[in-house]
Amino acid sequence: MGLPGMGFQHPVPPPPPPPAFFPGSASLFEQLDKRVMVVLRDGRHLVGVMRSYDQFSNIVLEDTHERHFVRDIFGDISLGLYLVRGDALVLMGELDETREETPRLRRVSADEIIEAQQEASAEERQDAKLDWLFQDLS
Amino acid sequence: MLFYSFFKTLVGKEIAVELKNDVALTGTLHSVDQYLNVKLTDVQVVDAERYPQLGAIKNCFIRGSVVRYIQIPSADVDTELLQDACRKESAQGK
Amino acid sequence: MSSSVEEPLDLIRLSLDERIHVKCRGERELRGKLHSYDQHLNMVLGDVEETVTTVEVDEDTYEEIVRTSKRSIEMLFVRGDVVILVSPPVRTT
Numbered sequence: 001m002g003l004p005g006m007g008f009q010h011p012v013p014p015p016p017p018p019p020a021f022f023p024g025s026a027s028l029f030e031q032l033d034k035r036v037m038v039v040l041r042d043g044r045h046l047v048g049v050m051r052s053y054d055q056f057s058n059i060v061l062e063d064t065h066e067r068h069f070v071r072d073i074f075g076d077i078s079l080g081l082y083l084v085r086g087d088a089l090v091l092m093g094e095l096d097e098t099r100e101e102t103p104r105l106r107r108v109s110a111d112e113i114i115e116a117q118q119e120a121s122a123e124e125r126q127d128a129k130l131d132w133l134f135q136d137l138s
Numbered sequence: 139m140l141f142y143s144f145f146k147t148l149v150g151k152e153i154a155v156e157l158k159n160d161v162a163l164t165g166t167l168h169s170v171d172q173y174l175n176v177k178l179t180d181v182q183v184v185d186a187e188r189y190p191q192l193g194a195i196k197n198c199f200i201r202g203s204v205v206r207y208i209q210i211p212s213a214d215v216d217t218e219l220l221q222d223a224c225r226k227e228s229a230q231g232k
Numbered sequence: 233m234s235s236s237v238e239e240p241l242d243l244i245r246l247s248l249d250e251r252i253h254v255k256c257r258g259e260r261e262l263r264g265k266l267h268s269y270d271q272h273l274n275m276v277l278g279d280v281e282e283t284v285t286t287v288e289v290d291e292d293t294y295e296e297i298v299r300t301s302k303r304s305i306e307m308l309f310v311r312g313d314v315v316i317l318v319s320p321p322v323r324t325t
Contacts, residue, residue: 093195
């Protein structure tokens with residue numbers, strides 16, 4: 001008769017939707033568990049799977065890579081599991097993996113991109129990051 | 139809340155978001171929140187030649203704090219209504 | 233509804249539906265019609281002209297070259313944290 005140990009299980013109600021998930025509210029909910037590109041205030045571009053977020057836009061990125069761009073090539077350097085602080089976040093976009101490589105932008109290996117960066121002139125190396133850099137950080 | 143309500147009326151419209159680092163993105167406003175974070179769909183970077191990095195993104199969450207301007211088609215704005223709402227809101231603040 | 237000027241934001245309220253001049257961070261100025269604002273100084277301006285000023289120093293002559301570029305935008309939301317000052321447009325008479 002409902003005594004502990006008798007094996008009677010109350011049905012568990014479904015969890016309520018996350019508080020941010022209301023129609024019309026800009027939510028990171030839709031990007032959960034998706035592969036995203038994150039741009040940071042210092043101009044860095046990270047890619048990874050967004051596993052969680054909070055009201056400050058702090059996010060957890062799994063299998064994070066920093067994407068380096070040199071001229072018409074790009075390469076990813078593996079970083080691991082990241083917690084990105086919300087106030088460093090500029091934008092987060094869901095990646096369409098079929099469009100990452102284009103006739104104008106070719107993917108290369110991590111070693112190749114590092115080599116390309118070292119060979120590129122000091123100005124060229126800074127270009128991609130500087131373009132995206134927020135002035136108050138310079 | 140004034141501008142949060144204002145942007146809710148613009149959901150579905152084409153806007154251009156200019157960030158404080160001068161990068162600009164155009165897209166359809168999907169959603170907005172109280173911090174004026176915005177989500178855009180069909181997003182494109184203005185001057186994609188200069189900023190090829192975002193060519194593969196489908197939609198985009200932009201943190202409100204990094205925005206400088208948002209350009210809106212004037213046809214989508216009822217300026218009288220907006221001014222009235224502004225007057226009401228500034229009166230309520232007292 | 234209060235019509236007396238008590239605090240600085242009330243001065244801005246007087247400019248609703250009027251053309252104003254806004255000075256922004258990054259050597260930018262805006263002139264446009266004020267349609268709305270809030271306590272953060274977020275604003276919506278109509279019929280805007282933005283002027284960006286840059287100063288270059290000539291390497292040889294050390295002369296300062298001041299350049300301005302302008303653009304027109306029909307309707308513009310401006311985030312309050314870039315605003316430095318708001319004023320009625322400068323009168324020439």
